[in-house]
Amino acid sequence: MKAPASLTLTILVLVFAFLYIPISVLVGLSFNAGGMPTAWTGFSLKWYGSLFQNQDILRAAWNTLIVALVSTFFATLLGTLLAIGVEIRRRRGRMIETLIFAPMVIPDIVLAIALLSFFSLTDFRLGLHTVILSHVVFNLAFVCAVVRARLRVFDWSVAEASADLGASMLVTLWRVMLPVLAPAIIAGALLAFTLSVDEFIIAFFTAGSSRASITLPMQIYSMIRFGITPEINVLAVLVMVFSLVTLTLAQRFNRGSLTGP
Amino acid sequence: MKGKRLSAFALAGAMSGALASGLISSGAALADPLTVSNWDGYMAPDAIAKFNEASGNTAELVLHATNEEIMGKIIASGGKGYDVVFVSSPFAEVLFQMGLTEPLDHAKIPNLANLYPEATELKHDPGNTFSVPYAWGTTGLCYRSDLVEGTPDSWFNLLAPVDALKGKVTMLATDRWLLGAGFLAKGYSVNETDPAKLAEVRDLLIAAKKTLLAYDDTTFYSKLVSGEALLVEAWDGWCNYGIAENADIRYVVPKEGSDLWADTMVILKASENKDAAHAFINFILDAENHRWAAENILYKVPNKPAMEGLAPELLTQFPNMAMTPSELMAHEQLRNVGEAQRDYSRIVSEIMASN
Amino acid sequence: MQDRKSLFLMTPALAWLTAFMVVPCLLILTLAFFRRGVYGGIEYTFTLENLRLVIDPLYAWIFLKSAWIAGLAALIASVIGYAAAFAIAALPRRNQPLVLFFAILPFWSNYLVRTYAWIVLLNREGLIVGLARGLGYEGELPAMLYTETAVVIGLVYNYLPFVILACYAPLSRLNPEIAEASSDLGASGWTTFRRVILPMSFTGLATGFVFVFVLSIGNFVTPALLGGGQFQMVGNLVYAQFLTANDWPFGAAISMVLIAVMMLFLTLQTFVAERGSGGGLR
Numbered sequence: 027m028k029a030p031a032s033l034t035l036t037i038l039v040l041v042f043a044f045l046y047i048p049i050s051v052l053v054g055l056s057f058n059a060g061g062m063p064t065a066w067t068g069f070s071l072k073w074y075g076s077l078f079q080n081q082d083i084l085r086a087a088w089n090t091l092i093v094a095l096v097s098t099f100f101a102t103l104l105g106t107l108l109a110i111g112v113e114i115r116r117r118r119g120r121m122i123e124t125l126i127f128a129p130m131v132i133p134d135i136v137l138a139i140a141l142l143s144f145f146s147l148t149d150f151r152l153g154l155h156t157v158i159l160s161h162v163v164f165n166l167a168f169v170c171a172v173v174r175a176r177l178r179v180f181d182w183s184v185a186e187a188s189a190d191l192g193a194s195m196l197v198t199l200w201r202v203m204l205p206v207l208a209p210a211i212i213a214g215a216l217l218a219f220t221l222s223v224d225e226f227i228i229a230f231f232t233a234g235s236s237r238a239s240i241t242l243p244m245q246i247y248s249m250i251r252f253g254i255t256p257e258i259n260v261l262a263v264l265v266m267v268f269s270l271v272t273l274t275l276a277q278r279f280n281r282g283s284l285t286g287p
Numbered sequence: 288m289k290g291k292r293l294s295a296f297a298l299a300g301a302m303s304g305a306l307a308s309g310l311i312s313s314g315a316a317l318a319d320p321l322t323v324s325n326w327d328g329y330m331a332p333d334a335i336a337k338f339n340e341a342s343g344n345t346a347e348l349v350l351h352a353t354n355e356e357i358m359g360k361i362i363a364s365g366g367k368g369y370d371v372v373f374v375s376s377p378f379a380e381v382l383f384q385m386g387l388t389e390p391l392d393h394a395k396i397p398n399l400a401n402l403y404p405e406a407t408e409l410k411h412d413p414g415n416t417f418s419v420p421y422a423w424g425t426t427g428l429c430y431r432s433d434l435v436e437g438t439p440d441s442w443f444n445l446l447a448p449v450d451a452l453k454g455k456v457t458m459l460a461t462d463r464w465l466l467g468a469g470f471l472a473k474g475y476s477v478n479e480t481d482p483a484k485l486a487e488v489r490d491l492l493i494a495a496k497k498t499l500l501a502y503d504d505t506t507f508y509s510k511l512v513s514g515e516a517l518l519v520e521a522w523d524g525w526c527n528y529g530i531a532e533n534a535d536i537r538y539v540v541p542k543e544g545s546d547l548w549a550d551t552m553v554i555l556k557a558s559e560n561k562d563a564a565h566a567f568i569n570f571i572l573d574a575e576n577h578r579w580a581a582e583n584i585l586y587k588v589p590n591k592p593a594m595e596g597l598a599p600e601l602l603t604q605f606p607n608m609a610m611t612p613s614e615l616m617a618h619e620q621l622r623n624v625g626e627a628q629r630d631y632s633r634i635v636s637e638i639m640a641s642n
Numbered sequence: 643m644q645d646r647k648s649l650f651l652m653t654p655a656l657a658w659l660t661a662f663m664v665v666p667c668l669l670i671l672t673l674a675f676f677r678r679g680v681y682g683g684i685e686y687t688f689t690l691e692n693l694r695l696v697i698d699p700l701y702a703w704i705f706l707k708s709a710w711i712a713g714l715a716a717l718i719a720s721v722i723g724y725a726a727a728f729a730i731a732a733l734p735r736r737n738q739p740l741v742l743f744f745a746i747l748p749f750w751s752n753y754l755v756r757t758y759a760w761i762v763l764l765n766r767e768g769l770i771v772g773l774a775r776g777l778g779y780e781g782e783l784p785a786m787l788y789t790e791t792a793v794v795i796g797l798v799y800n801y802l803p804f805v806i807l808a809c810y811a812p813l814s815r816l817n818p819e820i821a822e823a824s825s826d827l828g829a830s831g832w833t834t835f836r837r838v839i840l841p842m843s844f845t846g847l848a849t850g851f852v853f854v855f856v857l858s859i860g861n862f863v864t865p866a867l868l869g870g871g872q873f874q875m876v877g878n879l880v881y882a883q884f885l886t887a888n889d890w891p892f893g894a895a896i897s898m899v900l901i902a903v904m905m906l907f908l909t910l911q912t913f914v915a916e917r918g919s920g921g922g923l924r
Contacts, residue, residue: 030831033729034728034729034732034733035729037725037726037728037729038726038729038730038741041722041725041726041729041745042744042745044722044799044802045745045748045799045802046748047763048748048756048759048760048763048799049748049751049756049759051759051762051763051769052751052755052756052759055762103654104654104655104658105655107651107652107654107655108651108652108654108655108656110651111647111648111649111650111651111652111655112648112652114647114648114651115645115648122652122656123909123912124905125656125659125660125664126659127904127905127908128659128663128664128667128901128905129659129663130852130853130856130904130908131856131860131900131901131904131905131908132663132667132897132901133860133876133877133880133881133897133900134860134877135359135862135877135880135881135884135885135893136667136670136671136880136884136893136894136897137663137666137667139359139363139670139884139890140663140666140667140669140670140671141662141666142360142363142364143363143364143666143669143670144662144665144666144669145364146363146364146365146367147669152364152368159662160662162658162662163658163659163662163663166655166658166659168804168853170655171808171849171852171853172807172808172811172846172849173811174845174849175808175811175812175845175846175848175849176811176812176815176846178812178845179812179815179842179843179845195647195650206815209810209811209814209815210811210812210815212739213742213807213808213810213811214807214811216742216746216803216807217803217804217807217808219750220746220749220750220803220804223749223750223752224749224752224753226753226863230356230360231359231360231363234368235322235324235349235367235368235369236322236347236349236368237322237347237348237349240349240350242752243752243753243754244350245350246752246754246755247352247754248326248327248350248351248352249327249350250352250505250506250754258752258754258755259755261751261752262751262752262755262756263751265750265751266747266748266750266751269747269750270747273740273743353885355885355886356885358885358888359884359885362682362888381681381682381888384681384682385681385682385683454785457870460866460871461886462882462886462887496872499870499872500788500870501788501870501871501872502870502871502872503870503871504871513765513767514767515765515766515767623681625680625681626680628682628887628888628889629678629887629889629892631887632882632883632886632887632889633700635874635882636700636701636704636874636879636882637700639704639872639873639874639878640700640703640704640707640873640874
């Protein structure tokens with residue numbers, strides 16, 4: 027597919043401008059001495075200092091990272107298997123389709139209240155692990171949808187050939203399907219991670235009451251009583267810097283491994 | 288290359304598993320500390336630390352953004368895990384009616400004696416059987432005196448603003464206060480349930496929506512500071528945050544009146560630390576601690592010696608801090624309206640659906 | 643045989659969904675058939691009143707309006723997101739992951755923070771107005787913040803990466819030779835795109851559209867912040883019943899209708915997507 031390079035470039039520049047202009051506002055505000063988002067009162071690094079004093083925000087950020095990573099892992103695993111399982115079925119099961127779509131369409135607040143009631147009734151101990159359990163529910167549905175979109179244009183004869191040659195199902199999955207599906211799985215995992223990092227209402231309900239299991243969105247929502255503080259902007263900036271550094275390191279250690287074969 | 292990717296995948300899995308199991312076990316090992324849920328910034332920042340130091344407890348503060356959130360969570364879980372919760376009085380009333388609150392043992396809260404007599408007879412809970420008021424005040428108009436001509440003194444200044452203010456006013460978004468402005472303007476009770484009167488208020492508020500900038504519960508004072516809004520419906524204490532940043536901001540209770548709101552502390556029936564919970568409430572009600580809270584949050588507290596101890600400059604800078612209990616009691620308190628809550632929700636939906 | 647394998651693959655996920663979604667949600671959704679108690683509890687008397695109420699024109703109107711806003715956001719996000727995914731997939735393969743990563747990076751900040759950034763940009767004393775004034779524009783500028791437009795912008799902005807990711811998956815695997823073959827056979831670039839590339843990536847596009855649509859219609863934060871709380875989407879309505887009005891039965895009834903409508907919509911989408919992918923590739 028050879029789109030004209032100039033067209034590709036124009037699209038990328040425009041889209042990236044749209045994506046990054048609001049973010050640059052945040053970066054700018056993180057250096058705003060006054061602290062109000064509405065007026066520029068001079069350059070200052072004080073909010074960076076005060077962020078590192080704020081144990082609550084740091085712990086919340088750490089918790090969010092754990093929840094997002096662990097729930098993304100399980101969601102990616104279960105969601106991918108589910109997608110393959112659904113697509114290799116000869117007949118379409120209405121029940122199963124409904125079950126797969128349900129996590130996407132059930133309003134967050136319903137799932138949140140339902141899970142909390144359920145955990146309380148069954149005397150489940152609440153904490154970060156219950157947030158993870160809950161996040162996997164909707165994350166796996168999204169991963170499944172992305173992987174299925176890829177499977178729709180998958181050349182099944184390859185998998186069949188592998189099976190004909192006597193490869194077991196697991197070997198076929200691992201050696202034949204996984205490499206081909208890798209970009210879709212990675213895309214699905216990124217999607218799940220992104221959803222999980224931002225999710226507030228389900229986390230708020232299923233995290234229990236302990237201070238130790240507060241996630242970043244919970245922390246930020248409770249802080250908006252005073253509007254968004256510059257500390258939060260600082261954190262947004264640091265999250266991006268952190269992600270960048272992690273990526274660069276990963277690239278260095280494992281050059282090109284993100285690329286499909 | 289393929290092998291590398293697969294091993295990375297396996298490694299990620301092993302790590303997640305280890306992390307998850309570590310979390311679960313560490314969660315189970317801890318004893319439950321006293322858990323207090325409050326709005327962010329609604330206590331002195333050092334209050335919890337001071338309490339722990341004085342009492343040898345290990346209390347923890349957790350935050351909720353709104354009454355609604357914490358109510359939903361308590362109702363869904365039966366309140367497990369929480370000991371003391373700060374909620375506004377109509378919500379405390381609901382918790383009580385649903386049987387989720389613990390009756391207060393006054394013998395364990397001697398500092399209740401510090402409350403103004405008026406604060407022990409609040410309509411939602413005369414005699415403080417299940418709730419103790421923490422802060423109280425009025426809802427009125429908060430405005431930029433340098434940019435608004437004249438002195439606003441009526442709810443109609445907000446609901447039917449002069450041309451210069453059109454598109455520069457905000458109202459509170461929470462249903463009770465959103466409707467409250469309409470009820471008060473019409474001279475009705477803030478707990479009105481008569482369908483005909485509700486319809487009148489709905490029409491008034493639909494008309495008012497056309498000249499509104501936004502419904503805003505959280506950032507109205509920064510809108511005033513920036514000049515984006517010039518006149519807003521506000522709780523008195525919150526208007527004080529605006530006054531602290533811009534001395535031209537003023538607060539007024541409209542001539543038609545206000546509601547009397549009270550934010551309260553309740554102990555949940557599910558609490559496993561009831562003694563410590565009583566001790567916490569007693570600690571907050573200590574004259575010195577409650578005064579310190581008022582100076583930090585800029586809200587009036589219903590504690591007589593605490594209010595008498597306030598620095599006089601504070602009362603000059605924030606005149607509404609000087610309002611007396613008897614002035615407050617002139618206004619009607621918001622109550623849980625029971626079945627009528629359904630009508631309230633519907634009216635709010637009707638207002639939102641109008642153009 | 644195939645179906646047994648399929649079952650084996652699906653079991654872990656289906657078990658998870660049953661334990662942590664089906665059972666808990668049935669617990670709540672069946673409340674739709676009971677009464678709200680006077681003080682907000684549940685009165686266990688069977689009634690269809692709640693479901694009848696949902697069909698009321700007022701709530702039907704809120705449904706329609708939400709669907710319109712969510713649909714608009716999904717449409718715009720799909721066009722932008724598809725174009726972005728297309729452009730990324732057209733880059734040299736070794737650069738693709740990096741660019742994809744940068745397209746997603748902003749979304750690991752926080753939803754509220756990103757939404758506030760738009761408030762800073764759009765408000766009457768904000769950056770865009772400031773910029774226009776700075777450039778010497780004196781006239782009255784149209785209201786930007788606290789409008790439906792602002793809500794749509796906010797939704798598009800926040801959900802764009804979902805479309806990019808969903809579209810990138812099929813586009814990245816598009817075989818360059820197919821497109822080349824098409825143009826070798828004399829098809830114009832546009833024809834190649836329309837007849838070859840679009841059908842092969844249509845499932846991704848449909849998936850992305852649906853993501854944005856379902857996430858938008860259930861959203862309750864963006865209408866409150868960027869819409870100035872001046873209209874309710876279905877998400878706000880459900881939220882209000884459960885948390886503000888403490889009316890779980892009615893909240894459950896609205897949710898049931900919402901879930902049913904969306905299921906219908908998603909089933910249609912699967913149907914269209916199966917047609918769109920040409921079937922022949924299976």
